[in-house]
Amino acid sequence: MLTKTEENYIKEIFTIETITKKDVSTNSIAKKLDTKPSTVTDMLKKLATKKLLSYQKYKGVKLNNKGKTIALSVIRKHRLWETFLVKKLNFSWDEVHEIAEQLEHIKSDKLTNRLDQFLGFPTVDPHGDPIPNANGEFTKTKTICLTKLTINTESIFVEVKNASDKFLKYLSKNNIAIGSKIKILYIEEFDNSVDILVNNKQINVSESVAKNIYLNN
Amino acid sequence: MLTKTEENYIKEIFTIETITKKDVSTNSIAKKLDTKPSTVTDMLKKLATKKLLSYQKYKGVKLNNKGKTIALSVIRKHRLWETFLVKKLNFSWDEVHEIAEQLEHIKSDKLTNRLDQFLGFPTVDPHGDPIPNANGEFTKTKTICLTKLTINTESIFVEVKNASDKFLKYLSKNNIAIGSKIKILYIEEFDNSVDILVNNKQINVSESVAKNIYLNN
């Protein structure tokens, strides 16, 4: 049985590994978990003896299958609870993370699976992140380009096609982030620019911007 | 901010205090929490310095108002989560305790109060125990033991005194649940066992069972 702390390390390593696709460094973990590298080293040794990851001095770590399974289970719980908080208890999607950080460590497979069922087996959480199923698999979510969305529908921004600095800067300047709920209002026939509602504010984005925004389908 | 362990001590002290109405002894706490008296002594000193209870060497402890408030908050969360598990996730009432032991330590007043609302502000949990409201008050309902009920009267089963796994299993095996209408038919003078009518079926329950069944008065 893993402690809460051990689960947090495993989860964080999984997340970093998924993004960087390289062995995970001690420092990167320390930064994310807001702890000291020496503390991380100690924990990595412990997790290695528990056979959840492979660790080589000075070379970083890599989760093995057992480690990945645990990471996915914690992530699954986190995202199911976030969904519960938003869908059933009417929390807004920006205030659920901290609570889900606590709830993700509740140990009961039966609870997790009943919650999943109660929520109707959702495949994405309120931020648009995929929810692994009971076997740790996510169903590849089909995404749709903003330019293809039906007028007046609302969806969650889940993916950027062009992740250039300039584009991401444009998005943050306009308060659009992965996870943002976007409602499409109107497509201007003259220049194919799009009127959207995001954070209760209406803005107009050009066709080249719209082409890079993908939403849940 | 209290740790999970500290909360468990406070909750247990509150429970013992409520039953015995005396200062709570080191040994009684140790037995309930399945730990050693020496460990309890250490914790009592700590909780005393945190001003949650008054502690006198060899004399036992007594919660102060701050301690009681914390105990009631934990109990409130425990009973709300049990209610959620039974009412919304279709758990049976004999399998919710362990999960609620974990959930009761989740820290978010907003979550607790939203959950309360989501459940329709219940006043009793699935075992018939009263749920303190957001201010730590419960609406005390008067109940009467099955052994004290007048022959041939009918009442609703609202509370169990002993919520042990074995007892709850016995009840569900015999189709007796919180909310069941029970009519008392006869008290056997020889062994004080009781003939009751429940779900239109007559059964006989032993004195020790009857003593743990409480009904509306």
Next chain:
DNA sequence: AATTATTTTTAGACTAATCTAAAAATAATT
């Protein structure tokens, strides 16, 4: 390639929660 900078590990220490074993205080019983 040598030097400098950065990253990672080691060594030693601290807090929370626990234990065992022994000592001290209190309660019960001759």
Next chain:
DNA sequence: AATTATTTTTAGATTAGTCTAAAAATAATT
């Protein structure tokens, strides 16, 4: 009241998770 039994506390250790400071390894830069 003296003795015995029980309860409680103290003293000293242990494990998990953390820290600081110094040493060692690796990476970057002259």
